Amino acid sequence: MKLYPNLVKAITEALEEIFTNGAYADITVENTLKKDARWGARDRKFIAGYIYDIVRWFRLYNSCLTEKQQTSNLYNSIFAVAHINKGFELPLWDDFATINTVDIQEAYQRNIKTRKLKASIPDWLDELGVSQLGEEVWEKELQFLNQEAEVYLRVNTLKTSSNKIITELAKEGVEINPVEDILFKDHEKPFIILKRQRLQQLTSYKNGLFEIQDATSQLVAPFMQIKPGMKVIDACAGAGGKTLHIACLMQNKGSILAMDKEQKKLEELERRAHRAGVRIIHTSTATKQEIEKNKETADRLLLDVPCSGLGVLKRNPDAKWKLTPEFMAEIQLTQAQIINDYSTMLKLGGLMVYATCSILPMENQMQVQQFLQNNIGKFELLNEQTIMPSQGFDGFYMACLKKIR
Numbered sequence: 001m002k003l004y005p006n007l008v009k010a011i012t013e014a015l016e017e018i019f020t021n022g023a024y025a026d027i028t029v030e031n032t033l034k035k036d037a038r039w040g041a042r043d044r045k046f047i048a049g050y051i052y053d054i055v056r057w058f059r060l061y062n063s064c065l066t067e068k069q070q071t072s073n074l075y076n077s078i079f080a081v082a083h084i085n086k087g088f089e090l091p092l093w094d095d096f097a098t099i100n101t102v103d104i105q106e107a108y109q110r111n112i113k114t115r116k117l118k119a120s121i122p123d124w125l126d127e128l129g130v131s132q133l134g135e136e137v138w139e140k141e142l143q144f145l146n147q148e149a150e151v152y153l154r155v156n157t158l159k160t161s162s163n164k165i166i167t168e169l170a171k172e173g174v175e176i177n178p179v180e181d182i183l184f185k186d187h188e189k190p191f192i193i194l195k196r197q198r199l200q201q202l203t204s205y206k207n208g209l210f211e212i213q214d215a216t217s218q219l220v221a222p223f224m225q226i227k228p229g230m231k232v233i234d235a236c237a238g239a240g241g242k243t244l245h246i247a248c249l250m251q252n253k254g255s256i257l258a259m260d261k262e263q264k265k266l267e268e269l270e271r272r273a274h275r276a277g278v279r280i281i282h283t284s285t286a287t288k289q290e291i292e293k294n295k296e297t298a299d300r301l302l303l304d305v306p307c308s309g310l311g312v313l314k315r316n317p318d319a320k321w322k323l324t325p326e327f328m329a330e331i332q333l334t335q336a337q338i339i340n341d342y343s344t345m346l347k348l349g350g351l352m353v354y355a356t357c358s359i360l361p362m363e364n365q366m367q368v369q370q371f372l373q374n375n376i377g378k379f380e381l382l383n384e385q386t387i388m389p390s391q392g393f394d395g396f397y398m399a400c401l402k403k404i405r
Contacts, residue, residue, distance in 0.1 A: 001088045007043060008095075010035060011050045012075035018055060018318055019075075025055050025318035045196075054082050056146060056317040060120040061085070064107040069098055080104075115139060119146060124325050129310075132360045137388075141359060144389035149315040151193040152179070154213040157248045158277050162188065168204050173197075179215055183387065187222040190215040208275040213241045214315065216387050216396040217357075220304065221245040223385070223398050224353050228253035230299040235259045235286060235342045240269030242304060247278040257294065259286040294345045300353075301346045305335045307356035307363050311387075311395020332362060339371050343379070346403045351382070355398045359388060364397035371401075378405045 014032045017023045029048050033039070039047070054061060061081040062074075070077045073095070080090055080099045085108060090096045112118040116126040119142040129138040153176065155165045162178065169176055176191040184190060190213070199205050199212060220242050226232065226249040234243045237258035247256055258281055260266050266283040273281045284290050308328060309319045339354055346352050354371075356363050364386065372379060384399040 003083070003091050003093075005093075006036070007039075007047055008076075008079060010047050011054075012073060012079055014047075014051050015054060015075040015078065018051075019058070019321065022322070025052065025316070050079065050082060052148070052317060054078055055321075056314075057082070057085075057120045058321065059122070060108075060111060060117050063111045063117050064104050066103070066107075069100060069103060081108075115142070119143075121320055122323075125320060125323065128325075128328070128360070132362060141389050141395070144392075145310075145313040145395075146317075147314050149312075149394075150215075151196060151199075152190045152213060152215045152218070153193065153199070153210045154190060154218050154245060155188060155210055156208055156244075156276050157188065158252055159207070160209045162191075165191070165204070165210055168209060169202070172202050172204060174199070174202065181392070183216075183219065183391070183393070188218075190218050206275070208277055211241060211244060211272070211276070213245070214312070214394050216311075216393045217241060218245060219385070219387070219396070220302065220353065220355055220398060221249050223383075223400060224300050224302060225351060225400075226250055226300060230254045231257070231297060232300045232302070233257045233259065233294060233298040233345055234302045234304070235345070236302075236304045236306065236338065237266070237269060237283075238262075238304070239265045240272055240281075242302065243269060243281060244272060244276050244278060246300075246302070247273070247276070247280055250280065252278060252280055254280055256281045257298075258283045259290060261286045288341075291341060291345060296345070296347045298345045298347060299350050301342065301350065302353050302355070303339055303342055304355045305338050306331060307335065307358040308360065309357055311357040311359045311389065311397075314389070315394060328362075332367070335363060335367050336370065339367065340374065343371070343375075343403075348403055348405070350403050352379075352401045352403065353398055354401065355396070357394060357396055359386070359395040359397070364399070368399045368401070378403065380404050 010032055014028050017028050018025050029051050033044050061078050064081050065077050076095045080096050081104055084101050084104050090099060116123055155162050174197055175194040178189040179192055226246055228251045232246055237243045237260045240258060243258045258269055263285055270283060308323055309316055313320055343352055354368055379401045382400045382402050387393060387396045389395045
């Protein structure tokens with residue numbers, strides 16, 4: 001494979017932005033690909049592929065470098081390791097003068113015998129995973145968390161159908177297949193994109209015929225047992241992927257209050273709702289006053305709470321480098337406060353769904369059990385579901401609770 005200096009420079013500058021300046025990988029990739037309009041599809045794929053690959057395997061690749069091997073730019077050195085690991089020879093550039101391919105390959109084979117290096121995760125995270133899930137389960141799930149994520153879409157049934165979307169996208173050169181898995185046997189199936197493309201540029205996307213939404217995320221709205229005409233509150237709505245799905249299941253009948261602490265996310269939700277033809281969503285910033293105003297009014301309440309995101313590391317591999325033990329402690333307190341405070345908006349007989357994209361019991365089952373202990377006789381757990389990455393999708397947790405008093 002022939003390397004071009006401008007493409008390698010784009011990759012190393014993006015890595016510096018992510019690891020030195022703390023930028024998010026997806027936003028950095030998006031901004032990087034806009035830097036040169038002359039880059040074609042192959043160049044763009046090369047740049048994005050290497051950035052994500054190095055972010056995912058950063059610790060493993062870095063562990064293969066001795067002080068002698070490192071060039072003046074760490075990210076050039078890491079790129080060299082990634083390139084060698086893919087089976088390619090390095091060009092005779094000054095940037096790679098100190099890199100010895102044989103030494104890199106030998107170090108790689110040594111280091112993959114240690115789990116935390118092989119999985120490319122921080123020490124503390126490896127210890128936490130073992131303590132929460134046990135060594136055997138944690139090791140198994142790590143293999144799947146380091147795979148490349150697939151892209152899924154959800155059909156907007158307010159505007160089209162599964163059969164029609166297949167035909168519509170085929171006309172635009174996009175091939176999709178329904179996901180045939182027991183997880184989705186009882187409701188509308190997600191579709192998997194067979195070849196990565198810029199879906200947001202499609203006419204069908206601009207017309208709101210589908211949403212880009214992870215497969216397991218599409219399980220949440222059906223789990224809420226939604227019916228048309230209900231009042232639903234999505235209290236941690238974000239940009240509204242699940243909110244829009246709820247609106248589809250309600251057939252645009254009833255009302256949805258979408259709340260979030262970040263106004264920018266709600267503004268994005270409103271834009272998406274307009275595109276999707278959803279008319280029943282109202283947005284509001286999540287405040288104590290808003291919670292009190294909606295006390296005991298919701299037939300259904302969704303709490304898709306902030307979490308570690310450990311179930312979706314293959315989609316957001318930079319998250320493992322941004323997480324800290326201190327954050328994990330803080331997020332548990334936030335989750336407990338949200339379920340405690342926001343649950344007051346549920347009416348008697350209503351259902352509340354608590355959800356995370358984490359696979360750790362301390363963010364999932366333990367939070368629900370603590371809430372039930374704090375509210376003995378007021379709520380009952382009807383159902384809960386854990387989806388592990390080894391099942392082939394993003395890791396996810398959902399619990400459905402009924403207010404009984």
